[in-house]
Amino acid sequence: MTHYVIIGCGNAGVTAAETIRKHDKKNKITIVNGENKPFYFRSGLVEFLKKELEEERLLARPKKFFELKRIDVLDGIKVQKVVPETKQIIIDKDNIIKYDKLLIATGAVPKIPEIKGTELRGVKTCRTFIDALDIMELAKHSRHVVVVGGGILGIELADALTKRNNKVTILEKEAKLGTGLMDPCTAIRVLEDLNRRRIDVRLRETVKELRGKEGHVSEVRTTKGKIIKTNLVIFCTGSSPNTSFLSGSGIHTDEGIIVDNNLRTNYSEIYAAGDVAQINDPDSGNHIIRPGWYESANMGETAAMNMIGEDSKYYPAIRYRSTAILGVPYTCIGEISPRVRSRKEYEVLHSNCKKTDDHKLFIIKNNRIVGASFFKDRRCALAVKELVEKGTDVSGVKKQLLDPGFDFDYLLIKQRAEIRNEE
Amino acid sequence: MFKENLEKEVSEFLKQCTGCGKCMKACPLPESDQMLIRSLNYATYKKSLPTAKTIEFAQKCIQCGACNIECPANCHREKMMLWLKTRLSNSLPKGYKNALKYKGSRLSFFQKIGRYFALKKLEPVAGELKKHVDKKDFKETPLLFYLGDSIYSPSLAQHKLIAIAEYMNKDFEILAGYKYSNGIQHYYAGLLDEADKMHDVLYDAVLKVNPATVVTITGEDYEAMKHLQKHWGLNFILKTATEWLLDNVNKLNLKGEKQKVTFHDSCILGRKENKKALPRELLDKVCTIVDIPQDKGLCLCCGFLRGEHEPDSLQRMQTKKLEQVKTKNMSVECINCWNKLAPAAEQKNIKLTDVISLVYSALEEEIKEEQAKEAEQIREEDMEE
Ligand SMILES: Cc1cc2nc3c(=O)[nH]c(=O)nc-3n(C[C@H](O)[C@H](O)[C@H](O)COP(=O)(O)OP(=O)(O)OC[C@H]3O[C@@H](n4cnc5c(N)ncnc54)[C@H](O)[C@@H]3O)c2cc1C
Ligand code: SF4
Ligand code: SF4
Numbered sequence: 031m032t033h034y035v036i037i038g039c040g041n042a043g044v045t046a047a048e049t050i051r052k053h054d055k056k057n058k059i060t061i062v063n064g065e066n067k068p069f070y071f072r073s074g075l076v077e078f079l080k081k082e083l084e085e086e087r088l089l090a091r092p093k094k095f096f097e098l099k100r101i102d103v104l105d106g107i108k109v110q111k112v113v114p115e116t117k118q119i120i121i122d123k124d125n126i127i128k129y130d131k132l133l134i135a136t137g138a139v140p141k142i143p144e145i146k147g148t149e150l151r152g153v154k155t156c157r158t159f160i161d162a163l164d165i166m167e168l169a170k171h172s173r174h175v176v177v178v179g180g181g182i183l184g185i186e187l188a189d190a191l192t193k194r195n196n197k198v199t200i201l202e203k204e205a206k207l208g209t210g211l212m213d214p215c216t217a218i219r220v221l222e223d224l225n226r227r228r229i230d231v232r233l234r235e236t237v238k239e240l241r242g243k244e245g246h247v248s249e250v251r252t253t254k255g256k257i258i259k260t261n262l263v264i265f266c267t268g269s270s271p272n273t274s275f276l277s278g279s280g281i282h283t284d285e286g287i288i289v290d291n292n293l294r295t296n297y298s299e300i301y302a303a304g305d306v307a308q309i310n311d312p313d314s315g316n317h318i319i320r321p322g323w324y325e326s327a328n329m330g331e332t333a334a335m336n337m338i339g340e341d342s343k344y345y346p347a348i349r350y351r352s353t354a355i356l357g358v359p360y361t362c363i364g365e366i367s368p369r370v371r372s373r374k375e376y377e378v379l380h381s382n383c384k385k386t387d388d389h390k391l392f393i394i395k396n397n398r399i400v401g402a403s404f405f406k407d408r409r410c411a412l413a414v415k416e417l418v419e420k421g422t423d424v425s426g427v428k429k430q431l432l433d434p435g436f437d438f439d440y441l442l443i444k445q446r447a448e449i450r451n452e453e
Numbered sequence: 454m455f456k457e458n459l460e461k462e463v464s465e466f467l468k469q470c471t472g473c474g475k476c477m478k479a480c481p482l483p484e485s486d487q488m489l490i491r492s493l494n495y496a497t498y499k500k501s502l503p504t505a506k507t508i509e510f511a512q513k514c515i516q517c518g519a520c521n522i523e524c525p526a527n528c529h530r531e532k533m534m535l536w537l538k539t540r541l542s543n544s545l546p547k548g549y550k551n552a553l554k555y556k557g558s559r560l561s562f563f564q565k566i567g568r569y570f571a572l573k574k575l576e577p578v579a580g581e582l583k584k585h586v587d588k589k590d591f592k593e594t595p596l597l598f599y600l601g602d603s604i605y606s607p608s609l610a611q612h613k614l615i616a617i618a619e620y621m622n623k624d625f626e627i628l629a630g631y632k633y634s635n636g637i638q639h640y641y642a643g644l645l646d647e648a649d650k651m652h653d654v655l656y657d658a659v660l661k662v663n664p665a666t667v668v669t670i671t672g673e674d675y676e677a678m679k680h681l682q683k684h685w686g687l688n689f690i691l692k693t694a695t696e697w698l699l700d701n702v703n704k705l706n707l708k709g710e711k712q713k714v715t716f717h718d719s720c721i722l723g724r725k726e727n728k729k730a731l732p733r734e735l736l737d738k739v740c741t742i743v744d745i746p747q748d749k750g751l752c753l754c755c756g757f758l759r760g761e762h763e764p765d766s767l768q769r770m771q772t773k774k775l776e777q778v779k780t781k782n783m784s785v786e787c788i789n790c791w792n793k794l795a796p797a798a799e800q801k802n803i804k805l806t807d808v809i810s811l812v813y814s815a816l817e818e819e820i821k822e823e824q825a826k827e828a829e830q831i832r833e834e835d836m837e838e
Contacts, residue, residue: 071472
């Protein structure tokens with residue numbers, strides 16, 4: 031009898047359990063879920079806060095799913111320690127679980143900067159269902175809310191709270207919103223939209239210190255010396271892999287848990303997947319983190335295949351994120367960050383954001399598209415993703431890439447036809 | 454070929470779906486309010502059959518693509534629904550099968566006879582184009598009009614398009630008839646293998662013509678040709694009749710007064726292919742367009758895929774749709790929409806036209822003149838002899 035144990039009941043953990051069960055009908059599978067809520071759509075929390083999705087609809091699997099698949103889930107239990115030598119995970123001194131194969135899929139935890147006052151009540155992050163409930167409750171007692179961080183989550187959260195009749199200020203320490211994931215033109219569009227929604231956005235400004243009254247936050251002091259009165263401060267300043275409980279265990283960690291392309295750690299029976307994993311990237315020789323919903327499902331699947339004894343590899347794919355910002359479709363593919371864009375060997379093509387409503391951006395290197403972003407009109411996103419993955423030469427059509435009617439599918443079709451002819 | 458491609462695509466979409474529920478908010482079917490994303494997704498990939506409620510929803514889905522547009526994660530719920538249907542295709546409602554009965558390769562002896570008589574009745578509609586029906590010999594030429602079943606459309610748009618092409622002295626070939634049906638209805642009913650066979654026939658014919666450009670007059674025909682490009686590796690430029698007319702219309706002299714016309718978007722061309730702007734651009738030259746609001750609940754659909762197996766529901770959909778039309782004239786882009794909506798529109802005293810016919814009317818005088826001139830010439834030549 032093999033006992034598969036999975037720490038974390040998020041997308042990576044559940045997909046892994048499901049995949050194991052698909053191929054192994056008899057052995058025992060246990061998931062330790064640090065939260066009290068059964069597996070839910072984490073990104074749906076934003077819609078939940080916007081009142082666009084009821085709590086009932088957050089659950090990500092049918093109610094009887096775990097029972098049906100004979101997967102034991104221990105809700106509301108946090109693993110304190112992993113002991114690879116004795117193949118045990120420790121919950122408390124009376125509760126120890128033995129495993130044969132272990133998957134660590136503990137996701138990420140929000141980052142909070144090291145400043146004074148973050149321990150005060152009313153200082154929140156938004157990662158779990160409980161966080162969302164807390165935010166809802168606290169927002170009722172704070173007319174003014176401060177959101178720290180102008181990334182996509184911060185922007186969406188600000189919008190959700192405005193819909194709940196709160197006045198919101200966003201503090202962003204960089205000179206533009208959405209650094210890394212949003213191109214400059216999109217950032218400007220979004221900023222204009224936020225202003226229209228009467229959301230106060232302050233760029234190049236962040237929190238210096240939080241002050242409180244009777245243990246509850248009461249004001250924010252900013253790096254520009256301003257004071258904002260508030261009873262709710264939400265940090266949306268990114269997240270980092272959730273590995274703290276592994277210190278001293280002997281499992282190699284850097285920023286996340288170091289794994290090879292079979293998603294195996296330095297212990298052959300321990301694997302990691304999802305936002306917590308730091309995966310070998312053969313292209314750069316580094317270990318990189320690939321957080322995201324889609325990525326965590328893929329990693330969960332790959333880890334599971336290896337746990338049941340198959341040889342399955344996961345290579346960090348090009349980054350692909352499709353979402354909606356303030357209701358407008360937005361997709362970014364590959365690298366579009368300013369750091370990449372300023373280097374000489376890159377060619378940048380983008381539509382004139384003053385003239386068109388839709389915005390398109392292409393980053394080209396050696397006649398191949400390596401990064402792209404689409405705001406509003408993203409019909410071509412899936413085709414462009416394929417072009418980036420395949421490294422298709424676009425030298426002949428560079429001038430047309432920005433044409434509204436340009437048919438990227440046709441480019442792919444032509445390439446496929448050429449491959450077929452060669453065959 | 455369909456099956457593997459679809460399965461691969463859908464499994465990606467399932468992993469990308471973050472459960473926000475926006476697709477069901479956009480879906481025009483009233484049942485969509487009750488569908489839970491978790492049940493729908495689970496039903497799409499699990500092995501055993503889904504619950505009765507999910508089956509019913511899947512079978513009702515009209516593949517209109519309204520859901521695709523709203524998805525923040527850029528998933529195509531419409532394709533996920535289709536995958537679900539393929540697994541239910543053994544339990545297709547009877548009327549559904551009725552709709553497909555004369556098409557495809559798996560016809561029984563009686564169906565073949567039935568088809569013979571059905572087509573005999575339609576023959577006058579094919580008129581002069583009759584010689585192209587189900588033909589085997591094709592010349593190699595750069596322009597192909599793929600008319601398929603629409604050669605029998607009572608809208609007569611097919612004749613007008615060909616007349617415009619002739620007027621412009623184009624060299625072209627025509628692919629038409631039930632033998633060359635597009636297979637998309639089979640595809641949407643989840644009968645992917647059957648659709649594959651039909652596309653095999655189309656593939657051979659298109660290969661013979663070896664066109665640089667293929668022009669279609671319905672959304673389904675367009676989708677079939679797109680499949681030939683995408684999955685069968687055929688290399689040509691695909692155009693809707695609208696696109697082809699737009700390319701050529703600047704060379705033409707469009708005349709006549711501009712009437713108010715309500716425009717109905719095609720699900721395939723408008724929503725899935727996202728070509729909503731093109732028919733508007735073209736119509737703008739010949740009439741004044743009035744748009745129908747497209748909110749949820751207001752029916753978006755001509756009723757294609759419904760109807761045959763659910764006449765009540767078809768009628769409800771069409772009534773709701775036509776109630777939105779406040780002008781005397783209504784125009785469609787896809788000729789299938791025309792075929793489907795025409796009887797209901799007639800009842801409501803709405804004059805139903807299509808994009809091709811409107812352009813043709815604006816040219817009619819000139820075309821007729823040209824034809825008369827030609828006839829005159831021929832007569833003179835005859836006399837000389
Ligand atoms: C508000 C929000 C919106 C998002 N929107 C998007 C989006 O639009 N698109 C996108 O791609 N991604 C989005 N993400 C990111 C996406 O949700 C994550 O990348 C994904 O959920 C990661 O899955 P995971 O399984 O690796 O980790 P998680 O989902 O974080 O799951 C980790 C699980 O481990 C449990 N756990 C942690 N520590 C322990 C312990 N010691 N013992 C036991 N259990 C433990 C936790 O309770 C949790 O259940 C969003 C995230 C948030 C918070
Ligand atoms: S294709 Fe149309 S009918 Fe089907 S689920 Fe999508 S929106 Fe609903
Ligand atoms: S809209 Fe897209 S992400 Fe949202 S539930 Fe539907 S398919 Fe999933």
